[in-house]
Each structure stands twice: as structure tokens, then as C-alpha cells.
Amino acid sequence: MKIAINWFRRDLRVSDNVSLSEATRRAECVIPVFILEDALRTGPDVGAARLAFLLRSVESLRENLKCLGYTLIVRRGRSEVEIPKLCRETGAHAVFCNKRYEPYAQARDQRVFNALNSIGVGFESFKDSVVWEEREILTQAGNPFTVFTPYSKAWKLRPIPEPRARLKPAGTSAKMIPSEPLPTDPAEFGHPLKQTIPPTGERAASLALQNFLDGPVLAYGEARDHPAADGTSRLSPHLRCGTFGIRTILKKLNGIRRGVPASQHAGIGVFLNELIWREFYLQVLSNFPHVMNRCFRPAFDALDWPGNPAHFQAWCEGATGYPIVDAAMRCLNATGWMHNRLRMIVAMFLTKDLLINWQMGERYFMQQLVDGDLAANNGGWQWSAGTGTDAAPYFRIFNPVSQAGKCDENGDFVRKWVPELAGLPANLVHQPWNAPLTLRASGYPDRIVIHERQREKCLAMFKQVIGPNSTGKPYPT
């Protein structure tokens, strides 16, 4: 009897799963496995919200598998040890999984491959979590794209693959082997959950997708920039855990597009672009792994960020005195999630107003975000800091007050998360320092910096690194 292990990682679903469908096609008996690696629960980037979301997603995967007659085996430890051990216990002749693109994950997979190879067990990984991998979309010169727009054009010219079929019920039952209990509370790992996190699992994912596609997607282009209205998809935590397949999303999105007149395609196009941004940054990370630890453009590694720890703490806590920044950070701390527009505003503020290294913000986001993803988070931070691929030029500095006026026009979002300011009218809620003393909120901090002054300092700081001769082109090559 041919036995194969299907190793689940960031693909916690039974439908539209490439390695799972390949495993069931090629083996008579498939044993689903999840390894609770140490790296999932230790390290500077680990956060309770994301860990809880992951663990609960694994739990619901186990239930879904059980309904189909499969028993998910959970083990703790190092994958390169546990996977070969499981092969010996079960007699599996092959291990299947879906490919990961983070440098550390690829190194880990290489170690697993080596360990399996030495005991004569096959290891195969499949493209699943993206439509196009890091070497599949290249410029005419054969290089990876480093600018989004031409990348997205090339991406859109290609056909979209069909979703894979849902997993069929198990035919042959596997030999029973012990499984370790699966914790669902991250507190067991020293990360007590303080946030309220969204529903997990494949069913919740497809409900969220359907809710979004049933209406909000059409207004997405405009609504997504207004945090008080919540016009975003909320799909990011599911995309990270793989509780639905990218091919399924794209097929449904195409169905919506065909069902509405062309005049309503704008929102769909903007949302598709966001999905392409995700693949863009994954291929950036894979092709330029140094972005993990350094600036994409080496010249910016010389920046000497003068920001101080007290300012960083104020930023983390939502006590900078800039209402839109504080509201966004308090929302992040309470829910593990923040609107993309607000992510840009707070990232700009940390780097260009507080003059703190973007890597500090990158790490804090990873600690807090329920949807934190190395590639997208790193790409977003380097974009905001002006150090990355296709980044905002260093001189593009958001004014937190005017940005707030555009995305939170009547101040509802600020009032929700900064109740101290609930009594201020729309024209003052984003700049309480201009309010008459009688309206001033007690307990709300004064501005820790003055934007206009910090802007000048930031421009000077970047110019020092760029060199005095640079006038037109912001980037040295």
C-alpha cells in the first residue's frame, strides 16, 4: 500500500489545495500532518492574535478532515526531525506539501528534504498559495520586477488556473499513530490573547469571501480608504493561513465581474490589484531575500535614525497626540487589525515624523497583527519608509492631519478609538491642539512632535544619505 504524508503549513483547508489533491491522486492512503514548530511560538515576531488565529484554523482543519475520514496528526518540534520520524512510524514513502517562499521556510524545507532523502523518502512541494511564483513573471531582460505596475500588467495578461477539487472522503484508513494535543490558546506559549480575533476556519473564510463579494467589492475602490465605514475585505488573515485557495477567490471574482456591467468593474479591479500586491511582495522577498534584514536599496542602510525609545513607546500605545495615529494604533492593539490606509499613515509617522527605523515598526506590526505576513508587511514598511521596491519617494511625507481629513472626514473613526476626543467637532477632532481650551480633552496627550518641524528634519536626513547632487531622481542606482 502506498502511503503519503500531506504536510500542512499555510494551506489549512481541504478544498482547492494542490498538494492535498496530488497526494490523494498518487497515494492510496494519505496521512495529514501539522507540525507545531518552535518558531511558531518563539521569536521576536510572534504575536498572540496571529498565533491564536493559526491554532484555531488548524483545529477547524482537523474537524473538516475528520468529517472526511482523515485524522490530523499533530507533533511538536523541529520539522526535519518530526517529519522523518512520522514516515518511519507510518511507513510513508513520500511527503507532499505546498511551497513556501520565505527564505527561512525554504531553508527549513531544504533541511527536511535532506533528512528524508537520507532515509529514502520522497519530498515534493507544489505551487499553491500564489498564482505565479518568483521566477514565473520576469521582465523582458529576464529579471524579477521591482516596480508594481509593469508587474501587475504582466500578471493580468496570463490565464487564471482553475481551483482544485475538494478533498474526497478517505478510502483506506491509516494506521493509528499517536497525535499530540493541539492547543488553541496561545497563552500556553506565553502569549496571552488580549485581542478579539475574527472567526477562523474554511467555513468562516468562505462566508467572509461571500459577504465581501456580495456587495462591498463593487465599492471597494472608494470605501476601502474610509476606516469608519469598513469597506475592506477582511480576508487577509485567511490568505495568510490558507483557509481558502487563491484560485477559488479569483474564480469567484471573475464570476462577479461577468455578472455586473463594466461601469461597476472599478472596485473589482482595485481588489484584484491588492491580491497582485500580495504576490508582488512574495516574489520580491523570494528574489531579494536581503530585504528581510536590510533596505532593498543598499544606499538607505546608511540612514541613521535618530528617534528615541519614548517616542516609539508612545507610538505603540497610541499616545502620540496625533488623533488619527493614536486611533489606528489603539485599534491595532485591541483587534490585531488595521486598515491599509491607516497602516500607511502610522508607518509614515513612525519613520518620517518620529524618525525611527522602519524595522522597529515592522516588528511591532508582526507582534500585533492577526494577518501579519513577512513579505507583505516588509514590503509595506519599506514602501512607507521610502527604502523599498517601487517605494514612495523619501520626500513623499504624509501630513497626518490632512490625511485624516480625507479618510475620516467627520472624525467617527477617531472618536471610536480615542473617546477622550469624542466631544470635538469634525474640524477639530484631527487637530485638537487648535481647539479652544474649553473643548480640550482631559487625558489626551499633547503632540510629542510637531509634524512641520519633523518633516524638515526627515528631508535633511535623507538628503545626507542620497547626496547633495541628487535633484531629479530620488534614488541612487
Add this chain to the structure above:
DNA sequence: TGAAATGTTGGGGCG
């Protein structure tokens, strides 16, 4: 997926 500084233009108030 900016914002601020600077330049230009044209209408209207006014002597």
C-alpha cells in the same frame, strides 16, 4: 497610494 512652496492667471474692488 503627497504636501508645501512657488508661479500664474483672471475676476472684482477700488480710487
Add this chain to the structure above:
DNA sequence: ACGCCCCAACATTTC
């Protein structure tokens, strides 16, 4: 009627 100034509105450039 005319010149002058003011300044909003828009355009351009600079960071």
C-alpha cells in the same frame, strides 16, 4: 475707462 492691488484658484516645481 483705466490701472492697481488683492487674492482665490489653479498650475508647476520642489522636496
